[in-house]
Amino acid sequence: MTADGEIIHFDNVGLRYGTDREVLSDLTFTLFPGRFYFLTGASGAGKTSLLRLLYLAQRPSRGAIRMFGTDAITMPRGRLPQLRRRIGVVFQDFRLIPHLSAFDNVALPLRVAGHREDDLAGPVRDILDWVGLSDRIGARPPTLSGGEQQRVAIARAVIARPAMLVADEPTGNVDPDMAQKLMRLFEMLNRQGTTVVVATHDLDLLRKVPESLIMRLDRGRLSDPTGALRYPPRKVQ
Numbered sequence: 412m413t414a415d416g417e418i419i420h421f422d423n424v425g426l427r428y429g430t431d432r433e434v435l436s437d438l439t440f441t442l443f444p445g446r447f448y449f450l451t452g453a454s455g456a457g458k459t460s461l462l463r464l465l466y467l468a469q470r471p472s473r474g475a476i477r478m479f480g481t482d483a484i485t486m487p488r489g490r491l492p493q494l495r496r497r498i499g500v501v502f503q504d505f506r507l508i509p510h511l512s513a514f515d516n517v518a519l520p521l522r523v524a525g526h527r528e529d530d531l532a533g534p535v536r537d538i539l540d541w542v543g544l545s546d547r548i549g550a551r552p553p554t555l556s557g558g559e560q561q562r563v564a565i566a567r568a569v570i571a572r573p574a575m576l577v578a579d580e581p582t583g584n585v586d587p588d589m590a591q592k593l594m595r596l597f598e599m600l601n602r603q604g605t606t607v608v609v610a611t612h613d614l615d616l617l618r619k620v621p622e623s624l625i626m627r628l629d630r631g632r633l634s635d636p637t638g639a640l641r642y643p644p645r646k647v648q
């Protein structure tokens with residue numbers, strides 16, 4: 412984190428895939444720690460592409476990105492994993508490992524980070540309990556419902572206590588009740604200090620988190636009365 416408290420700053424960022432037109436253009440904004448952001452926009456507006464920039468799965472075609480005080484464009488590739496570990500990701504399609512139990516899926520980030528087996532069990536059980544899955548610890552993803560898989564994916568994304576959680580359409584596969592519960596989980600996490608960024612085209616979701624801030628993408632550009640999301644973005648009405 413930098414002195415002025417930002418965690419991410421985009422300066423005039425653009426993204427094109429291959430030689431096609433830009434799918435994201437002129438993005439200038441700052442994300443501040445501990446806030447809850449929604450990223451909205453019609454299908455194809457560029458939400459997933461922007462999230463991929465945020466969790467460092469994609470480099471922009473132009474512009475500057477500063478993350479946790481580091482220039483994310485010019486830093487040595489070897490530092491990428493260190494930066495990525497500070498970001499938890501909930502993918503639209505979960506990306507759970509089907510032959511591993513819920514426990515082992517959630518334990519994965521800790522094992523990758525080199526935690527000892529003796530130290531894993533407690534935190535993994537606690538977090539599965541927190542997402543309401545203490546009775547499904549041994550279950551493999553194909554035997555879980557969509558909402559249960561989603562909660563395993565959330566538990567895996569937050570087990571290593573990331574500074575920022577990024578979630579792509581996390582309620583796309585669940586009923587309204589479960590959507591409400593998942594939002595409560597994200598809010599609880601946010602109250603513990605995690606910056607949350609949720610991409611969704613479901614405008615009802617925005618009302619479920621009154622303190623949230625909105626980033627609205629329109630054909631690859633941030634549409635806000637000021638022309639871009641800035642310092643900080645306005646609150647939901």
Ligand SMILES: Nc1ncnc2c1ncn2[C@@H]1O[C@H](COP(=O)(O)OP(=O)(O)OP(=O)(O)O)[C@@H](O)[C@H]1O
Nearest residue numbers: 428429434452453454455456457458459460461612
């Ligand atoms: N890997 C890729 N190669 C080429 N074009 C891509 C790629 N990924 C996305 N696009 C294009 O970029 C644009 C933005 O796509 P993106 O998936 O970011 O939008 P989105 O807002 O997340 O859409 P949805 O809500 O439907 O998931 C679309 O025109 C899409 O076709």
